[in-house]
Amino acid sequence: MTADDRAHLRALADPDQPGASTLRELLTALDTAVVELVHAPSGDDVVITSVALAESADLAAAGEPATSVPHLYLHVGVTNAEAVRWLDDVARRAPEHRPRAVMSKAALRSPALRTAARRAGVALVAVHPKARWDHVLPLVQRMLDRSRQQASSPDSSLLAMDTDLFGLAQIVASNARGMVSIEDAHSRVLAYSPSDESADELRTLSILGREGPRDYLRALHTWGVYDRLRDSDEVVDVPAHAELGTKRRLVVSIRRPSEDGSAAPAMLGTIWLQQGDRPFAPDAADVLRGASAIAARVISRGLNAPSTEGLLIQRLFGVRGEGVDVPSLAGALNLPLTGPAAVIGFATSATEGRHGTVADLGSTLRLHASSFRRDSVATLVGDRAYVLLPGYTSESAVAAWTRQLVEQFERRRSQLLRAAIAMPVAGLAQVAGARAEVDRVLDGTAATFPEGRVTTLAESRTAVLLGEILDLVRRHPDLHDPRLHTLLDHDALHDTTLRETVETYLTRHGDVRGVAEELRVHPNTVRYRVRRAEEILGMDLSDAADRLLLQLQLSLLRRGEDTPRT
Structure with missing residues (x-):
């Protein structure tokens, strides 16, 4: 750990740190x-x-x-x-x-x-x-992070406009003569300048974390405001609407061009300027365009680099390199160094709802985890989120909370989650290993979704180990049995269903009558199809070794068929 890392740790651990x-x-x-x-x-x-x-x-x-x-x-x-x-x-x-x-x-x-x-x-x-x-807490945390960053960089005030969205909003408000709010791509307010008596209801609702009046949102779509923001860098003039009680606004998109210029710029958010009791400054549009470029850098940096505390949490989970000074980190995050704990990993399913973004998953989980356990920590790694619950010995309590959370996401947010629990975790030094364990479970149980929405390695060991064995076989083409493709080619050429019959036969452990009932054919038809499949495969399905090998090959085939095409 570098000297800078230790300085950040001391700053986070000291309750009377300068700049708080x-x-x-x-x-x-x-x-x-x-x-x-x-x-x-x-x-x-x-x-x-x-x-x-x-x-x-x-x-x-x-x-x-x-x-x-x-x-x-x-x-x-x-x-x-x-x-x-x-x-x-x-x-x-x-x-x-x-x-x-x-x-x-x-x-x-x-x-x-x-x-x-x-x-x-x-x-x-x-x-x-x-x-x-869930709007107030992130704003408070963002302000505290801002103070820590300013405390750790004495010259940060010189770069405030380029490092902090709140500071940027205030500078834009002062120079463009209006009230500013900066929103992300999902219309959630990230920062804003102080309001005065001329703030309209739309601004107030936005700051409260509420959706604006539906009639006004429909009007924005009718006027083509969102289309123009999505497709260009122009500053859009949105007129006042007396019936809806909204005042005139200027708005510009915040966009991040692709690195090689081959793709359309990504929409990162918007900057809104509401007119107050005085007209906009003559160069208000130029001010907004400049602010858009700065905001794009700030938001991009935030997406690519977590806060100091977030970086430490990711190191705790084994993401940002090895050699973590666990005792110092425990002091910085005010976590017990040893003692039982639980690590939970969450993964989204392929089904995305209206709020089904990975960013939503991370921020909402932090909120619920903090509510459940005040000293919990959470982080987002790729498309998965991880939560550490210190001091927990009751597997049933942790499992009940996790199931309740998964159900809430599905019921309230139309987002399907899978979760894996590792516990007990002996101490902070074992958190990275616990994260690797829940990753094994999430990887190994993806094919069985939606069964086992919340599980552990102990409960899912068969599925996990079988999945890892199949992955090993998949990575070695010389372990793929070409005889299975002979059977598949026969089905395709002659429009037969020998594969389906064989799979059902193996699943039902050779129970011919059970297979016949499931496939709705005569038992003699099942016997004929099995004999014909044995001839094509060159296998004897009464032999345990042949059955085991064929089941593995069929499982590998199904695994490939179930993998979403990208």
Whole structure:
């Protein structure tokens, strides 16, 4: 590990690191459309370096925690009574074991919650009832990552416009005279400039993580706005719409050209400029075009290179090279070095729903994992996501959570997942090996989907080992039996079904009557077809060795037929 790596580790591990965000900075970044400070007993300049979701089950355990607590809690689905009881418990803790701030959707309508927060000496922030937690949490985490990056690079302020989307949004807003929001290719807001009283409902809903008015979205399609953004670099002027209550906007696409110029530029997102109480600057279109080029670099860099913390997590899972300093990494991520844990791997099926993107999978899993286990870590590697749940010994609890998550993805997001669990994992040093184990399971059970949606190596060992054996045979053409192709050629030439009969015969262990019932033919027809197949193959299907070899060859053939063509 390099000296720079160790410096990053120390920065991540130190709760009082320079450049950490204050509560005021977080609230400014989240915007008044999303949050409102109810009260802050120590002022809004308290330092925030860590955040965690907390559901009812997370707050149920009373007592003083043995380790440090996150500085900021997001109360998700927590009732007023549960929040008050938890804050009363917090008030009895030592100061170093108290959070510094809590965000809650009930803060404005619950006097008891405000009173309990004052007793505990914890800042209370009200979150808009329509805000989505899976939108708020990534924004907070992005701000904390931004602060860490600025702290690790003293000259980063000189490059802020080229390294940070929030800084870019503010610069564009100032120079183009409007309110800016930067969205990804799926219309999710990545960053925005502060709003003022002239912000329309569309901007507010976008910042809250909600979809804009359907009539307006239909109008954008009717006007051809999305087609023009997809097909060109031009700045599109979207007029105000009095009936829909939307104000004039300028919008430009964020595009990344292919490296060799052979393919159409990839659409990375859009930059929207809403007009406020004053006209746009005369050169607003030029400002947007310049911002588009910068945003393309920033987003591309983000897609290609994870944050410092993300890089460390990937090293933990054995992705970014070997020789990881596990004790230092454990301190940086505030994870126990030893002790039981669980590693879970998730893979998408070939079926893609409306939200069926790999990026969605990674961000949503992080959200759910943080809710289930505050100290969980997650990462995305290729088209798979991995979650580490420290401190777990109950296989049934982990399996139940994983199954529930897989079902939620299918029910709510139209996305089919497979999951593999490795546990118990003895400690952080074994996480990379556990990831390799779940990869074996995911690779070996792909052909049996949708059966075994959630499984382990122990439960799927036969399928996994057989799949790996077939892969070995596939990679060695000299192990492919040409006699099988003779049978296939006969079927194709004479329009017969000898292969199907033989496969059914082997599956039913030579039960002629069972084969006849399944194929809906006379038993004598089955006997004739089996004898004819034996003649063509030059095999004796009463011989165990011939049966085993033929079953392997047929399995290899099916495996190739089931592989999606690209």
